[in-house]
Amino acid sequence: MMMVRRSKGLTDKHKKVLEFxxxxxxxxxxxxSIREIGEKVKISSTSVVNYYLQQLENMGYIERDNRVSRGMRLTDKVHQIVQAGNMLRIPILGPIAAGQPLPELQPGLSYTDNEADAVDIARSLLPSKEKGDNLYALRVQGDSMIDAMINDGDIVVMKQTSxxxxxxxxxxxxxxxxxxxxKYFFKEKDRYRLQPANPTMKPIYIKKTEPLEIKGKVVMVIRKVDKPLAV
Known part of the structure; x- marks a missing residue:
C-alpha cells in the first residue's frame, strides 16, 4: 500500500484533478472514475491518481465514500485553492427543493438583501466554458437527487438560462x-419529464400545454461539510 504523505499545499496537479x-x-x-481522472491529467497509474485523491481528501477539498462507486464530492473548502483576487462571489438566492417542489423561484422576486448570504467560488473550479456570468446559487432541500450525489443542505451553482x-x-x-x-429535464412526445435521482421517488410529468419555465442549469455542486458523519 502506498503511504500518503500530507501535502504542504495544492500543486498544479491537485488543481487539475479538482477542475476535472x-x-x-x-x-x-x-x-x-479514477481511470478517467488519470487519462485527463496524464497519470498512467491508478494508484498514483488515488494517491493525489487521498491527499486532497486529507486536505479537506474532497470527501470520498469507498462504499459507493465513484463516491467522491467536492467540499466547500475548494475556494481556498486560489487567491482572493481569483474568487467569484455568487449570491445564494434561497432554497430549492430536491424532494417536493417549493414555491421559491418566482420570476423577478429577490430572495435576500443580505450580501453575506453568498458563496465564494474559485474561478478555476468552474467548467472551462463558464466565465462566471449570470451565476447564482441555491441551497438544496430534500433528498430526491441523492444518486447524483446532491444531498439536503448542499449548494448548487446555477447558470441562468431558459x-x-x-x-x-x-x-x-x-x-x-x-x-x-x-430535477433532470427530459422532453417527451407530449409532455416534459422531471426526473429525480432517487429510485424511491417518481418523476413529475408536465403536459406541453401547461406552462413551465427553466430558470437555470446546474454547473457546480458544493457539498455541505458541517453535518456529522453517520456511524
Whole structure:
C-alpha cells in the first residue's frame, strides 16, 4: 500500500484533478472514475491518481465514500485553492427543493438583501466554458437527487438560462402550481419529464400545454461539510 504523505499545499496537479472532477460532474451528473481522472491529467497509474485523491481528501477539498462507486464530492473548502483576487462571489438566492417542489423561484422576486448570504467560488473550479456570468446559487432541500450525489443542505451553482437539453439538471418554475423544483429535464412526445435521482421517488410529468419555465442549469455542486458523519 502506498503511504500518503500530507501535502504542504495544492500543486498544479491537485488543481487539475479538482477542475476535472467538477467539470465531469457537471457534464455527466456523477464523479469520474479514477481511470478517467488519470487519462485527463496524464497519470498512467491508478494508484498514483488515488494517491493525489487521498491527499486532497486529507486536505479537506474532497470527501470520498469507498462504499459507493465513484463516491467522491467536492467540499466547500475548494475556494481556498486560489487567491482572493481569483474568487467569484455568487449570491445564494434561497432554497430549492430536491424532494417536493417549493414555491421559491418566482420570476423577478429577490430572495435576500443580505450580501453575506453568498458563496465564494474559485474561478478555476468552474467548467472551462463558464466565465462566471449570470451565476447564482441555491441551497438544496430534500433528498430526491441523492444518486447524483446532491444531498439536503448542499449548494448548487446555477447558470441562468431558459433552455435545457435532455438529461441536464435544472431548476424549473411551475407557474400553475406556484412551485419550483430541481430535477433532470427530459422532453417527451407530449409532455416534459422531471426526473429525480432517487429510485424511491417518481418523476413529475408536465403536459406541453401547461406552462413551465427553466430558470437555470446546474454547473457546480458544493457539498455541505458541517453535518456529522453517520456511524
Amino acid at each position: 472532477v467538477n467539470e465531469y460532474q457537471t457534464q455527466h451528473g456523477r464523479p469520474p 433552455e435545457a437539453h435532455n438529461g441536464e439538471m435544472v431548476a424549473i418554475w411551475l407557474p400553475n402550481n406556484n412551485e419550483a423544483t430541481l
